[in-house]
Amino acid sequence: MTAPSTSPKILLRDVAKTFGAGRDEFAALGGFSLAVDDGEFVTVVGPSGCGKSTVLAILAGLEPATSGSVAVDGAPVSGPGPERGVVFQQYALFPWLTVRQNVEFGIRDLPRHERRQRADHFIDLVGLGAFADNLPKTLSGGMKQRCAIARAYAADPSILLMDEPFGALDSLTRARLQEQLLQTWTADRRTILFVTHDVDEAVFLANRVVVMAGRPGRVHAEVEVALPYPRTEDIRLGPDFTELRNRVWHAVHHQ
């Protein structure tokens, strides 16, 4: 299913991360290894505090790994980069900027006209066309997150890193955003690494689910999700989905 390539898109090898020092030292990750191929949709699920967000922060270049190697496209990660877009759980929109200005934030080097065109394209894609000049405070949670997703897309990253992006939304909004995200992904096959604590969400979205164990965070199990795309409601309610979900559930809850 994934494009064959010599090296994986994302490669984490034996990554450890400790916070604090001395008595307060806390091992968030230890011996964490993961390879993600180009075009994959991988979800990372695990109990809270297992270090799944730390994995994402390290990949995003926001936190350095204490040891181990982290590479994207074969090059070691030493900071944030335009090829990696990030969507945060708390939206992280700049509240003093309008939707359009938020989406344009990361592409200010482009000429004005092109910047505007690109921003409007992605604003339309997430269905916020009528709200382009609104401030974030006038948007609902789901609309804010769609704006944040448009902002990440605007810089045209080849990888999307998503940290529980739908965690704060109600279940109806969440289901709709999941479907929209899958639609976009099926169309452009950008590599996505998606962190969640929701087992259903992890199975519904991914072609591979990575289950983490905590203290220190490491890969506990990997579950291939061989369900076809597009993932329809029938798939979500079907027996294959239920079986996979139960396997992941057990891996998360009985470690």
Added chain:
Amino acid sequence: MSASAVASGTGTSAREGAGRGRTGRFALNVVSVVAGVGLWWGLAAAGLQFPTPVQVLARGWQMALDGTLLTDVLASVRRVLIGFALGSMAAIVVGFLMGWFAAARALLEPWVQFFRTIPPLALLPIVLVLLGIGETPKIFVIFLASFLSCVISTFQGVTDVDRTLINAARVLGSSGPDIFLRVVVPATAPFILVGMRVGLGSAWGTLVASEMLAAQDGLGQRMQRAQLYYDLPTIYVSIIAIGVLGLVMDRLLQVAGDRVTGWQERR
């Protein structure tokens, strides 16, 4: 009429229409002011040491006609505006330095914290010795008062900037100075505004006291002189002028601030 205004005012809960709630509250404001003036009048009539509102109005009219009120107001407002403007600007610069550079914070914080505990007026004797008896010492203590109120607030604002917003800017390709200008400065604006409003209040307080101690003109000096002659109406006129001017300046600052910080979510 006032009874029905009170009834509609108290009967309007916060959830009802904003328009009706606002007129209801305004009616209550008016009722409260009228009642306060009535109480004052009653106490004056009862023989307490109060001039009546009519006496104060008459004195105010007289001072307005002979120009003393305008001269005093201009002298005081000028001092406050100069001291407050310089103090706020310095506070914003120093607050940003302290919030953004750990070394600047370590160097400046002991001084800021120490002088914050001293009322700026307490420094007036030293300032008078150092700066003479002209306008400079008065403006300087006002400067100090508004600076100390605003600097902590600005500094707090910088350190309170949401880490997630800074991270969002970083993953969108920003670094260092760019993050400072495009994230930290706008995110800090509401804190600066609060600091400036507190600073303006303390600038007024300091102004009046410093004029009482060492000035040839201004509202504080007018009150000080009136006290010597037991001229109560003049004192009242000055107090009301100080209150009204302070209120007007605070409102102007708030209106200007709302334009800058209107993006804030109110919970």
